[in-house]
Amino acid sequence: MPSDQRLVVSAMVTARRARLGGIQFGDADDDVLRRRIRAHANFVESAPMNILGVGLLELAARRVLFCGGLPPCS
Secondary structure, X not given: OHHHHHHHHHHHHXXXXXXXXXXXXXXXXXXXXXXXXXXXXXXXXXXXHHHHHHHHHHHHHHHHHHXXXXXXXX
């Protein structure tokens, strides 16, 4: 799902750049484009840590299930 979101946000930035005349670099002082670029950057910055956190939670839950629900087992 995160890769789908990244594609959507990236497509929104690309569409706005095309609508403004094919801007390749910067934001051309367009507030909408600037917000979309920032949203894309925020997603790219936070998504990897969120995915890692969810993965660690899943591993922790699996460990508890394999131990019969008894905390810390080695």
